[in-house]
Amino acid sequence: MEDQYNLPHNQVFSPYNLAELFQFWNRFPDAVLCSGGTDLLRRQRNRIFALPQNLISLDKVEELQKINRTERHLEIGAAICLSDIPRIGKIVPEPLVAIINSIGNPRLRNLASIGGAIMSSHRYSDIHSILIAQDATYELKSASNSRWISASKFVVSGPQLLQEEQALISRIRIPLTQWTYMFHKKIGNINRDDPNGGTFLLLCSIEKDIITDLRIIFVGSIILRFKDMETHLVGQSIPLDEKIADTLIYEYSSFITEKILDNNYLQHSIIRSMKASLYNIV
Structure with missing residues (x-):
């Protein structure tokens, strides 16, 4: 068993500007860039952290x-x-x-x-x-x-x-686009090794009860941007006509199932999020 108190020597470089940073990086191309370190130290439980041999801190750049x-x-x-x-x-x-x-x-x-x-x-x-x-x-x-x-x-x-x-x-x-309404939903576990995870987001700008701008997106193991739906809904008055919303959701249900194969949980989660976001635009 490796002695945790006799680990290989680590070097941490703290450049003050980008010129110094690239000098260090050119000299040690295997160096890992680090700022807050939250990703680097994730799930480390030992008293002494396991770190890359060479680190370049970005905190002073x-x-x-x-x-x-x-x-x-x-x-x-x-x-x-x-x-x-x-x-x-x-x-x-x-x-x-x-x-x-x-x-x-x-x-x-x-x-x-x-x-x-x-x-x-x-x-x-x-x-x-x-x-x-x-x-x-x-x-x-x-x-x-x-x-x-x-x-x-x-x-x-x-x-x-x-x-x-x-x-x-x-x-x-x-x-600096400003928005009137936001719907944000975390789906499943957002770890990268979880195919059921991701984030659904809808942003909407409304002026005089008319939708003037709209963004609908899902980010997970795949990125889905619903641009045709955005185009269709811009110019619609609110509250949205339920028939229009239902028709669009039905049409995009097939699009979602085509893009996300063999994952009923994620398909249904995105569709449910889309329904909730459209029905609640106020």
Whole structure:
């Protein structure tokens, strides 16, 4: 049995800017980036944690701690902890605040960073659903260049791109769309190894009893965006005509069963969430 007090030597690097970070990372390409550490320390029960041989802490990287506001967007550094985002003020869209406050507990939110929540390898974080619905984009930064990718594309291919390009998420840009109504439902267990898990989200803007904008999305082992339903419902008056709602739900029930094969629980859970969200738009 391995002596837990005679473990291999670990190195932790604490760069103050991105230039230093990439210098360390170039020297130790196997190093693991770490901010709050909540994902890294998940389910560790021993008195001495099992850590990667080389760690790069993001806590002191100046560029990852910045918050910028414009009339149209909010830009958040990837190392900003979740609990600090609602404190930015009323400019933060209310659904984003509500979903952040539903993640874990205050202790976890005080540690976990928004970049870490996006990159979590264990969970279908609720943060994905709201950032996709808000049409957020992420800046992928490497030593030589940077580029922006949509939140929806990142869920599918982003982690692989980061690995191939030795890059990290540096900023999250969130359009400041405000919403009148939100329906948010966690389904099953949201661990990534659970095919029954995920998050259903509906956001709706209403002006003078007319739906002016709508986002309907499910994020789990598959991402479903109901764009045709959104288009059909924009312009409808509220409360919704039950016949219209029932017809759309019936039509999309077959779409859901086609996309999610051999999983009756998840199919029915998404359909039930869709019914509840549409019937309660007020």
